[in-house]
Amino acid sequence: MDAEGRLSVGGCLLSELAHRFGTPLYVLDELSLRSSCRAYREALERHYPGPALALYASKANSSLAITALVASEGLGLDAVSAGELLTAIEGGMPPERIVLHGNNKSSEELALALQHGVTVVVDNWRDVELLTELARGRPGPVPLMLRFTPGIECHTHEYIRTGHLDSKFGFDPDQLEEVLTHLATCRWAQVRGLHAHIGSQIFELEPHRDLAGVLADALQLARRLGHNVTDLNVGGGLGIRYVESDDPPSIDSWVQVVAEAVAAACRERELELPRLLCEPGRSLVAPAGVTLYELGSRKQIPGFSTYLAVDGGMSDNPRPITYQSSYTACLADRPGAAAVETVTLAGKHCESGDVLLRELPLPASKPGDVLVVLATGAYNASMGSNYNRIPRPATVLVGDGRAELVQRRERPDELLRYDVLPERLRSVG
Ligand SMILES: *Cc1c(COP(=O)(O)O)cnc(C)c1O
Numbered sequence: 001m002d003a004e005g006r007l008s009v010g011g012c013l014l015s016e017l018a019h020r021f022g023t024p025l026y027v028l029d030e031l032s033l034r035s036s037c038r039a040y041r042e043a044l045e046r047h048y049p050g051p052a053l054a055l056y057a058s059k060a061n062s063s064l065a066i067t068a069l070v071a072s073e074g075l076g077l078d079a080v081s082a083g084e085l086l087t088a089i090e091g092g093m094p095p096e097r098i099v100l101h102g103n104n105k106s107s108e109e110l111a112l113a114l115q116h117g118v119t120v121v122v123d124n125w126r127d128v129e130l131l132t133e134l135a136r137g138r139p140g141p142v143p144l145m146l147r148f149t150p151g152i153e154c155h156t157h158e159y160i161r162t163g164h165l166d167s168k169f170g171f172d173p174d175q176l177e178e179v180l181t182h183l184a185t186c187r188w189a190q191v192r193g194l195h196a197h198i199g200s201q202i203f204e205l206e207p208h209r210d211l212a213g214v215l216a217d218a219l220q221l222a223r224r225l226g227h228n229v230t231d232l233n234v235g236g237g238l239g240i241r242y243v244e245s246d247d248p249p250s251i252d253s254w255v256q257v258v259a260e261a262v263a264a265a266c267r268e269r270e271l272e273l274p275r276l277l278c279e280p281g282r283s284l285v286a287p288a289g290v291t292l293y294e295l296g297s298r299k300q301i302p303g304f305s306t307y308l309a310v311d312g313g314m315s316d317n318p319r320p321i322t323y324q325s326s327y328t329a330c331l332a333d334r335p336g337a338a339a340v341e342t343v344t345l346a347g348k349h350c351e352s353g354d355v356l357l358r359e360l361p362l363p364a365s366k367p368g369d370v371l372v373v374l375a376t377g378a379y380n381a382s383m384g385s386n387y388n389r390i391p392r393p394a395t396v397l398v399g400d401g402r403a404e405l406v407q408r409r410e411r412p413d414e415l416l417r418y419d420v421l422p423e424r425l426r427s428v429g
Contacts (some may be wrong), residue, residue: 006333007372009290010398014332017403018292018370021394024312025292026381028406030069030399032288033377036251037073040280043255049263050273055099057236057281058084060378065397065406066285067091078279079118082109089116099145099233103169110134119143121195123170128179128186135188144183145193145233146222148176150214154207156199156239157323163198163207170196176218180225191227193277194218197235200282203248205257208234212261220269233277234258240286242375243326251283282378289377291316291393292332295369296348305344308362310371313347314354315387317373317380321353329357332370337363345371349388381407389415 001007007014010029018025037054044052055076058067062084068091070077076097079085088098095116100109103123107130113120114134122128122144135142147170152163162169171179183189196215198207215232222229239248249257259276266273293310300306319325329345331337339361347354356373365371384392391410396403 001335004333005336007330007335010403011401012398012403014290014292014372015370017396017398018294018332020403021396021405022409023292023294023370024310024316024393026316026376026393026395026407027290027292028066028285028377028395028397029288029290030397033066033069033285034073036280036284036288037070037075039251040255040278040284041074043252044259044276044278046252047256048259048276050275052259052276052278053097055097055233055277055279056284057279058088059382060281061285061289061380061382062087063381063395063407064091065395067093070284071097076277078281082106082112085109085112085116085118101147105130107134114138114142117143119145119192121145121147122179122183123147125179128182132186132188135186138188141190142188144189144191145195145231146176146179146183146191147171147195147197148173148218150196150198150211152198152207152210152214154199154202154204154237156201162200162235163196163211173214173218177221177225180222180227184226191222191229193231193233193274194222194229195233195235195277197279198237200237201239202237203239203246205249205254208237208254208258209261211235212258212265216262216265216269216271219266219271219274223271230275231277232262232274233279234262236279236281236283238280238283240283240375240378242286243328248283251280254283284378286375286378289375289380291373291376291380293371293373294367295365295371296367298367306341307346308343308365309346309348310356311348312390312393313349313356314351314385315347315349315390316384316393317356317376318383318385319379320356321351322383327357327373327375329360329371329373331363331365332372334363335372340364349390386410386415391415 040054056070057078071093099119100113101121149170238254297309345357394409395407397406
């Protein structure tokens with residue numbers, strides 16, 4: 001905050017950023033992102049007695065600038081598509097620190113991974129089939145990890161739960177022995193790691209502790225079947241604080257629980273300590289981002305709600321309409337002013353469900369005022385859309401009082417780029 005009580009991030013006044021770059025605007029705080037990367041790195045060093053690496057789950061927010069930042073902090077990266085993979089490679093992430101996930105990878109995506117020497121996370125038999133074909137005639141083995149469903153329940157929204165047995169991701173634990181036995185006969189395959197991920201926005205530590213035992217059992221099995229498995233990948237999932245009542249563990253406590261549980265589970269089974277991998281997405285980038293909007297129209301329904309509309313909504317932040325997610329918001333220039341009304345903060349899209357926040361206490365405001373929604377760095381830009389043909393916002397990276405454009409705003413005319421109008425439909429009417 002400055003002397004007049006106006007909010008700033010990275011030394012930049014938010015209302016000034018809004019006027020300079022337009023709204024809606026994603027603002028990313030470089031220091032916050034770097035600090036989270038360091039928190040993972042240092043916690044892994046502190047709590048795990050062997051080698052370790054955090055991989056950024058880039059589906060949370062994929063861009064060249066974010067890739068370059070996390071690469072410079074020494075992290076690796078998860079990609080799930082050719083687009084995320086190309087962004088990682090172009091952003092300077094060393095291919096040996098990239099892994100390709102996905103429950104239905106295309107042959108093209110797998111070929112791209114092989115071409116760059118990226119580790120492939122084998123999710124199902126279809127992956128094995130496609131890789132067997134692609135690996136034919138290639139020099140050297142293909143580095144692989146094997147994903148399985150650990151059969152662990154946790155409390156989070158059902159759409160972002162992945163650890164329970166009835167999940168589309170990974171091999172069923174009963175199939176592990178069969179697939180590992182098969183891969184042991186494939187000369188092209190080098191199974192380096194095992195992977196499981198239990199879900200996202202999780203506040204409990206217990207499921208992660210349980211996961212260590214399940215992974216260590218799988219490690220024991222894989223080594224018994226002749227695979228030189230060196231990596232154990234526990235996935236991501238640590239939740240963050242969106243609203244005051246959210247109380248997630250710190251990065252350090254999460255890593256401590258995971259690292260100690262993996263080390264203990266390996267010790268119990270007398271297994272040589274593997275390299276520990278984890279894949280944070282949300283907890284790395286969500287707290288580093290805020291979104292700026294301009295306030296517009298107001299509809300007051302006596303006895304009911306007051307709707308206050310912003311110049312964005314579900315196309316730049318689909319989480320409230322998808323997961324009923326909550327956020328914290330305030331006016332950029334009067335964050336501390338006393339509330340005079342409670343509003344429903346609506347987006348501008350043609351959906352009644354396009355509401356960013358319900359029951360938001362706000363001080364007096366007028367059209368043109370800049371509103372800030374906090375903790376929007378993850379699963380906003382990356383899940384956004386062009387619904388209603390609304391252009392995607394720009395992203396600026398801030399730090400040390402500097403603001404740099406790292407993703408430019410789309411223009412409405414650019415949205416017509418991929419339309420093709422057949423000749424016979426031209427000049428009709
Ligand atoms: C989504 C995902 C992550 C990241 O999850 P967060 O909750 O954002 O940390 C990590 N690994 C896999 C396989 C995922 O699908």
